Amino acid sequence: MSEPTNRLPSMPETSRDKQACVLAVTSGKGGVGKTFVSANVAAALARLGHRVLVLDADLGLANLDVVLNLQSRRTLHDVFLGHCALEDAIHVAPGGFSVVLAGSGLVEYSRLTPEVRERLQAVVASLLPRYDYVLLDTGAGISDVVLYAISLADQVLVVATPEPTSLTDAYATIKVLATQQRRRELNLVLNQVARPGDGKAIAQQLQQVLARFVSTPAGDPVKLAHLGDIPSDPSVRQAVQKRQLLLETFPGCAAAHAVKAVAGRLEKVPARAA
Structure with missing residues (x-):
């Protein structure tokens, strides 16, 4: 048996313009449905004819496998250690998209080491030529691991709920991304919205606060694109x-229609953030 290697697959020679749009799906706090949004938006994009992969970038507390009811003997952890090739850790999920699952409870990924930085970057780079969209389902909050995963993305989708604590943490996350990563444009989805129109009003209020108090280091204003609301359903x-995709189990429900609308708006978002 050959010895494991820490080398990751080399990235094929391909023009960057022909490679995937990398979208980081993140949130200021946990429990807002971030992974639910990642998985179901991926399924909706796949239904639109796109090649889509979701990478579980919540390296220490991964739960994409739970949401999709998948079990894998090969995870991102194995790729990092050189125990398998990246290709062996890519699996087809229900909904017609691909996934790379991560391990859970791995304390070594609770902080950003040079090894984690290098290997995560290499994995994302290797995926670019293969897909139209690569979704990074990040951890919640603003730890260095989460922020580094987001830094690898072309676009950012912030998921929040109408609850004050969620909105406060979403604002803090957006502020950090604007000041540290010079993000001038971010996307927002409001989940668990009680009444039609509530999400739009909340997004407008959040935009007004950002306009007053947040800008990039160059003084540029931060624009928040509201991609839609997912109603309480x-x-x-x-x-x-049931550990199943909403779009597979209840494709006709109000929340499923809302997710499909979000995916449709994502198609119109520029592949590269300003």
Whole structure:
């Protein structure tokens, strides 16, 4: 048996313009449905004819496998250690998209080391020529691991709920991304919205606060693109409890239609952020 190697697959020679749009799906706090949004938006983009992969970038507390009811003997952890090739850790998920799962409870990924930085960057680079969209399902918050994963993305999608704590943490996340990563444009989805129109009003209020108090180091204003709302819908809880995609289990429910609308708007978002 050959010895494991830490080398990752080399990236094919391909023009950057022909490679995937990398979208980081993140949130200021946990429990807002970030992974649910990542998985179901991926399924919706796949239904639109795109080649899509979701990489579980929550390196220490991964749960994409739970949401999709997938079990894999090969994870991102194995790729990092050189125990398998990246190709061996790519799996087809329900919904017609691909996934790279991560391990859970791995304390070595609780902080950003040079090794984690190098290997995560190499994995993302290797995926670019193969897909139209690569979604990075990051951890919640603003740890150095989360921020580094987001830094690898062309676009950022912030998921929040109408609750004050979620909105406060979303604002803090956006502020950090604007000041540290010079992000001038970010995308927002409001999940678990009770009434039609509530999400739009919240997004407008958040934009007004950002206009007053947040700018990039160069003084540029921060623009928040509201991609839509996902309503409170009992079908979501049922799908999550069944560990199934909402778009597969309840494709006609209100939340599923909202997710598909978000995916449609994502198609119109420029592949590279300003």
